[in-house]
Amino acid sequence: MADSSDRFTFQFDGETLEARSGDTVASALYRAGRRIFTRSFKYHRPRGLLCLAGKCPNCMMNVDGTPNVRACITPVRAGMAVRHQNAYPSLDHDWLAAVQRFDGLMPVGWYYKTMTHEWSWHAAEPYIRKVAGLGIAPEPGNGSKDYEHAWMNAETAVIGGGPAGLQAALELGQGGSQIVLIDDQPELGGHLRYRKRAGDVPAAVIAQLRSMPSVEIISRAYCFGLYEGNLLGVLHANPHAGAIERLIHLRAKRVVVATGVYEVPFTFENNDLPGVMLSTGVQRLIHLHGIKPGTSAVIVANGAHADEVADDLRGAGIELVAVLAPGEVISATGSSHVTGIRTQNGEVACDLVVMCGQRVPDAGLLHQAGGKLAWSDERGAFLPVDLPANVKAAGEVTGASLTRAMSLPPKHVPFHKRSFVCFCSDVSTADLRDGISEGFDHIETLKRYTTLTMGPCQGRMCQLAGIGACAHETGRTMAETGVTTSRPPNPSVTLGALAGPRHHPIRRTPMHDAHDQSGAVWMDMGEWKRPRYYKSASCESERSCVEEEYRAVRERAGLIDVSTLGKLDVKGRDAGKLLDKVYTNRFSDLKPGRVRYSVLCDEAGIMLDDGTISRLAEDHYFITTTTGNLDFVQQWLEWWLVGTGWDVHITNVTGGRAAVNLAGPQARDVLKTLTACDLSSKAFPYMACREAEVAGAPALLLRIGFVGETGWEIHFPAEYGEYLWARLLEAGKAYDIRPFGVEAQRLLRLEKRHVIVGVDTDALSNPYEAGMAWVAKLDKPDFIGRNALSRQAEAAPQQNLVGFVMNDDAVPQDGAAILVDGALAGRVTSARYSPKNGKAVGLAWVAAKSATEGTEIQIRVNGSTARARIVPEAFYDPAGERLRM
Amino acid sequence: MSFLIPCPHCGHRSVYEFRFGGEVKARPQPAAAAAEWMEYTYTKANEAGVQKEWWFHRSGCRQWLQALRNTTTNEVVEAFFPE
Numbered sequence: 013m014a015d016s017s018d019r020f021t022f023q024f025d026g027e028t029l030e031a032r033s034g035d036t037v038a039s040a041l042y043r044a045g046r047r048i049f050t051r052s053f054k055y056h057r058p059r060g061l062l063c064l065a066g067k068c069p070n071c072m073m074n075v076d077g078t079p080n081v082r083a084c085i086t087p088v089r090a091g092m093a094v095r096h097q098n099a100y101p102s103l104d105h106d107w108l109a110a111v112q113r114f115d116g117l118m119p120v121g122w123y124y125k126t127m128t129h130e131w132s133w134h135a136a137e138p139y140i141r142k143v144a145g146l147g148i149a150p151e152p153g154n155g156s157k158d159y160e161h162a163w164m165n166a167e168t169a170v171i172g173g174g175p176a177g178l179q180a181a182l183e184l185g186q187g188g189s190q191i192v193l194i195d196d197q198p199e200l201g202g203h204l205r206y207r208k209r210a211g212d213v214p215a216a217v218i219a220q221l222r223s224m225p226s227v228e229i230i231s232r233a234y235c236f237g238l239y240e241g242n243l244l245g246v247l248h249a250n251p252h253a254g255a256i257e258r259l260i261h262l263r264a265k266r267v268v269v270a271t272g273v274y275e276v277p278f279t280f281e282n283n284d285l286p287g288v289m290l291s292t293g294v295q296r297l298i299h300l301h302g303i304k305p306g307t308s309a310v311i312v313a314n315g316a317h318a319d320e321v322a323d324d325l326r327g328a329g330i331e332l333v334a335v336l337a338p339g340e341v342i343s344a345t346g347s348s349h350v351t352g353i354r355t356q357n358g359e360v361a362c363d364l365v366v367m368c369g370q371r372v373p374d375a376g377l378l379h380q381a382g383g384k385l386a387w388s389d390e391r392g393a394f395l396p397v398d399l400p401a402n403v404k405a406a407g408e409v410t411g412a413s414l415t416r417a418m419s420l421p422p423k424h425v426p427f428h429k430r431s432f433v434c435f436c437s438d439v440s441t442a443d444l445r446d447g448i449s450e451g452f453d454h455i456e457t458l459k460r461y462t463t464l465t466m467g468p469c470q471g472r473m474c475q476l477a478g479i480g481a482c483a484h485e486t487g488r489t490m491a492e493t494g495v496t497t498s499r500p501p502n503p504s505v506t507l508g509a510l511a512g513p514r515h516h517p518i519r520r521t522p523m524h525d526a527h528d529q530s531g532a533v534w535m536d537m538g539e540w541k542r543p544r545y546y547k548s549a550s551c552e553s554e555r556s557c558v559e560e561e562y563r564a565v566r567e568r569a570g571l572i573d574v575s576t577l578g579k580l581d582v583k584g585r586d587a588g589k590l591l592d593k594v595y596t597n598r599f600s601d602l603k604p605g606r607v608r609y610s611v612l613c614d615e616a617g618i619m620l621d622d623g624t625i626s627r628l629a630e631d632h633y634f635i636t637t638t639t640g641n642l643d644f645v646q647q648w649l650e651w652w653l654v655g656t657g658w659d660v661h662i663t664n665v666t667g668g669r670a671a672v673n674l675a676g677p678q679a680r681d682v683l684k685t686l687t688a689c690d691l692s693s694k695a696f697p698y699m700a701c702r703e704a705e706v707a708g709a710p711a712l713l714l715r716i717g718f719v720g721e722t723g724w725e726i727h728f729p730a731e732y733g734e735y736l737w738a739r740l741l742e743a744g745k746a747y748d749i750r751p752f753g754v755e756a757q758r759l760l761r762l763e764k765r766h767v768i769v770g771v772d773t774d775a776l777s778n779p780y781e782a783g784m785a786w787v788a789k790l791d792k793p794d795f796i797g798r799n800a801l802s803r804q805a806e807a808a809p810q811q812n813l814v815g816f817v818m819n820d821d822a823v824p825q826d827g828a829a830i831l832v833d834g835a836l837a838g839r840v841t842s843a844r845y846s847p848k849n850g851k852a853v854g855l856a857w858v859a860a861k862s863a864t865e866g867t868e869i870q871i872r873v874n875g876s877t878a879r880a881r882i883v884p885e886a887f888y889d890p891a892g893e894r895l896r897m
Numbered sequence: 898m899s900f901l902i903p904c905p906h907c908g909h910r911s912v913y914e915f916r917f918g919g920e921v922k923a924r925p926q927p928a929a930a931a932a933e934w935m936e937y938t939y940t941k942a943n944e945a946g947v948q949k950e951w952w953f954h955r956s957g958c959r960q961w962l963q964a965l966r967n968t969t970t971n972e973v974v975e976a977f978f979p980e
Contacts, residue, residue, distance in 0.1 A: 240971055241899050243899040263911075616939070647916070650961060651918065654961045654979055655980060794927040799925075799934045799938075
C-alpha cells in the first residue's frame with residue numbers, strides 16, 4: 013500500500029504532479045487523473061492501464077530520456093521527467109488519431125501490398141516513421157554510463173519471488189545450496205500481495221530467506237533469457253542511485269522457474285478502450301496503490317476469479333453493475349474511455365470493465381531452455397513439459413492449478429477491425445482472418461505476416477488469443493495449431509543495457525604526454541593512440557604539416573614513436589627452427605647481430621603479417637609485428653609450437669618496451685652524440701642490430717629503413733620512454749630535427765614502395781603477385797604455406813601490386829577504382845601526394861595483363877577520371893643507396 | 898552461444914574467454930600429393946556431432962587446447978592439452 017505520508021513531485025509533459033512513496037510512474041499518473049497512457053502503434057487509438065504488471069505495452073513512456081519504459085513497474089522518483097510517446101500534440105488530443113479513418117487503406121501486409129517499387133518505400137518511409145511507432149531513441153552516446161554489467165554464479169537460480177519461488181528457495185537453501193532469487197517486483201510475495209483471497213504473504217519465509225547467508229535476493233530484476241549452459245540474462249532496474257539498469261550474466265548449475273501465470277484479455281470490439289482492464293491489474297491498483305479505479309464496474313468473466321474480484325471491487329467502494337460471460341459481450345462503448353458495455357440485451361453503462369481473463373503460464377524461459385509447450389484442454393493452456401536436466405518448473409507456471417476460463421479454440425470469434433488481439437502493433441481478429449485467407453494459415457507464417465506476438469510484449473497478451481483465432485478459422489485444434497517459438501529477449505531489453513558501460517580500453521605509448529605537448533593530432537590504431545601529425549606554428553593545414561615532417565626526414569632528421577609495434581622475445585635452442593617453419597624467410601642461418609625482413613603466410617600462401625626479425629644471440633631472436641596483429645602472431649607461433657617438444661619460449665614484450673625510429677641523412681650525427689656504439693656503415697651496416705646504451709639507457713638498435721633513409725629503430729625499456737624521446741630531440745636540435753607522425757611515415761614509405769600488409773594486401777594477396785617473390789624461400793624443405801607458394805611461384809599471376817604516378821594534380825583516395833580502356837581493372841590501395849615527384853604516387857592492384865611498365869591507367873577521382881602511368885621501380889631512391897649511407 | 902569449456906588448466910570457463918582455432922587436422926608431409934594438400938588447406942569435415950577442435954584460452958591461461966565438442970548441442974565432452 014502506498015504510504016500517504018511521504019509525498020513529492022515529478023514532471024509529466026512539463027506539468028508538475030504529486031506522487032507518494034511506493035508509487036510507480038503509472039499509479040502516480042493514474043491518481044493524478046490520467047487515463048490515456050499511450051497511443052497505439054498504428055492507429056493512434058487511446059490506450060490505458062491494462063495489466064499493471066509490466067506484461068503489456070499500454071503504459072510505455074519516456075522516462076528521463078529513456079524511451080519505452082514500462083510506467084507500471086517503474087518506481088517514480090522525485091524530480092523525474094516523464095514524457096508521452098507517439099502522439100501529437102498530446103496523449104489526450106492526438107491529431108494523428110485521424111490515421112484510423114484510413115484503416116481500410118492499411119490492410120494486414122500493407123507494406124507488401126503497396127510498396128511494390130523501391131521508390132514508393134523511399135518516398136513513404138519518412139512519413140511512416142513519424143506517424144507510427146514507439147518512443148524515439150536518444151542521441152547516440154547519451155547516457156551509456158547509466159548502464160552496468162555484472163557477472164554472477166549460483167548453484168541454483170530461482171526465477172520468481174511468489175509463493176512457489178520462495179518455497180523452492182527455502183527448501184534448497186536449507187539443503188545447503190547457494191541461491192540467487194530473481195523477482196521482478198519491488199517486494200516479494202507474488203500474487204499474494206494483491207490477491208487477498210489467495211492467502212497472506214509468507215513474511216516468516218521471507219524473513220528466514222533474508223537471514224540465510226547463502227541466499228541472495230535481487231528484486232526489481234527480470235530474467236529475459238535462458239541461454240545455453242544455463243546462462244541467465246537478468247536485467248536489474250535501479251541497482252543503485254547511479255545506474256538506471258544493470259545487466260547481470262547469471263550462470264547457474266540449476267534453474268528453478270517459478271514465474272507463475274499472467275492474465276490475458278478477451279477479444280471483443282473496442283476491447284482496448286481505457287477503462288477496460290485485466291482483473292489482476294484492477295487488484296493491483298486497489299491493493300498495492302490504494303486507488304479506486306472507477307465508480308461502476310462490469311465484470312466479464314467465465315471462471316473462478318469473478319467472486320474474488322467482486323469482493324475487491326465492493327471493498328474499494330465500486331458499484332458492481334453486472335457480471336457477464338465473454339460470449340455475451342458485443343462491444344465496449346465510449347471514445348476516449350469506456351462508458352458502457354453493449355450486449356445482445358442492450359447496453360449497460362459503466363466506467364470500468366474488469367476482464368477475468370484466461371491465466372497463461374509464464375513459461376517462455378522454459379520453452380527457450382528446450383522444454384516443450386503441450387496443449388492441455390483441461391487447463392486451457394500450453395503447459396511446459398520435457399524440461400532439460402537442471403531446469404525445473406515450480407508453482408503455477410506448471411499449470412497444475414489452472415482452470416479453463418473459456419473454450420479454446422473459441423466457439424465464436426468476433427472478427428472485427430476494432431477487436432484487438434495484439435495491442436503492441438494493432439492486429440485485430442479481422443487482420444488475422446484476412447492473413448489466414450491470404451494463405452498464411454500456419455501460426456509461424458501468420459505471426460510473420462501480421463506481426464502478431466512480435467511487439468514489445470513479445471506475445472504475452474496476444475499469443476493465446478492469436479492461436480485461438482487461427483485454430484477457429486482453420487478448423488484445427490489448439491494442439492494442432494501449436495505455439496510460436498520463444499526467443500530471448502523476452503520481455504524486451506533496453507539497448508543501452510545490452511551495450512553496457514563504455515569500457516573501451518585505450519593504450520597510450522610512454523611518450524604520449526610529450527606528443528601532446530608537441531601538438532600531436534591523434535589517430536586511433538586499434539586500441540592505440542598515435543600522433544597522425546604534429547600541428548606547429550609554422551604549418552596551417554594537415555598537408556603542410558605532413559610535408560614539413562616529410563622534408564625533415566628526407567633532408568635532415570626525423571623521429572617517430574613506434575612503440576605500438578608488436579614485440580616478441582623468442583628464446584630457446586629451437587627458436588630458429590620455429591621461425592624457419594612459420595615465416596617464409598630463413599632465420600636459422602641468420603648471424604647474431606643481423607636483421608632480416610619476412611612475411612608470414614597461411615597454408616594457402618596468403619600474407620598474414622610482416623616484420624623484422626633480429627638475431628641477438630645463438631638462441632635469442634627479437635620479432636616485431638604490425639601494430640594490430642601482435643596477438644594473432646603470438647598465438648600463431650604458439651599454435652605451431654604445440655606438440656613439437658621444441659625448446660622455444662615466446663614472451664610478449666610490447667608493453668614493456670618503447671621504440672622510436674630516428675631517420676634522415678643526419679640521423680647518425682644526432683645519435684652518435686648519445687652513444688658510444690660505432691654507427692659507421694662499416695661497423696654497423698644496413699640490416700644489422702646492436703645492443704648498446706643510448707643516453708645511458710639500455711637499448712637495442714636495429715639499422716632498418718622503412719622510410720627510406722639512413723636510420724635506426726631503437727627499442728628500450730618503456731620507463732625510459734619520455735626521457736629518451738626528449739634526449740633525442742635535444743640532441744637533434746642542431747640539425748633541426750622534427751618529430752613526425754603516421755601520415756608522414758606512410759608517405760615516406762609509399763615513395764619507397766614499401767608495402768603495409770593489411771593495407772596494400774588483403775585476404776587474396778600472395779607474395780608473388782605482391783612483387784615480393786624474394787621473401788619466400790622455397791628451398792627450405794618445409795614451412796607454413798610452402799606448398800601453396802611453390803604452386804603460385806609457377807602459376808601465371810591474376811593480378812599484380814604495382815606502383816603508379818599520376819599524370820596531373822589529382823590525388824586518388826585509397827580504394828579508388830582503376831580502369832584500363834574503359835573497363836574495371838583494379839583498385840588503389842594507397843595514394844599520397846609525393847613532394848619528390850610533384851604528383852601523387854600510389855600502389856594499386858591491377859589485372860596482370862595491364863600491370864606492365866608504362867601502361868596508362870585511369871583512376872576514378874572525385875567522380876571523374878584521372879590518368880596515371882604504371883612505374884616498375886620505387887618512386888624514391890630505387891637503388892636503396894640512401895639506406896646504406 | 899554461451900556454453901562452457903572445461904579448460905584443463907583453469908576449469909569450466911565461458912566460451913567467450915576462448916578463441917576458436919578450427920578443426921584438428923593432420924598436416925600432410927611436404928611431398929604429399931596436391932590433392933591431399935588441397936583437402937587439408939581448404940576443406941572442413943564440419944561434423945554434425947562430436948568433433949575435435951582447437952581452442953585458445955585467450956582470457957585465461959593463454960594455452961592452446963583441444964576439445965571434443967558436439968556441434969549440434971555445443972556440449973563439450975572433454976578438453977585437454979594435446980600431446
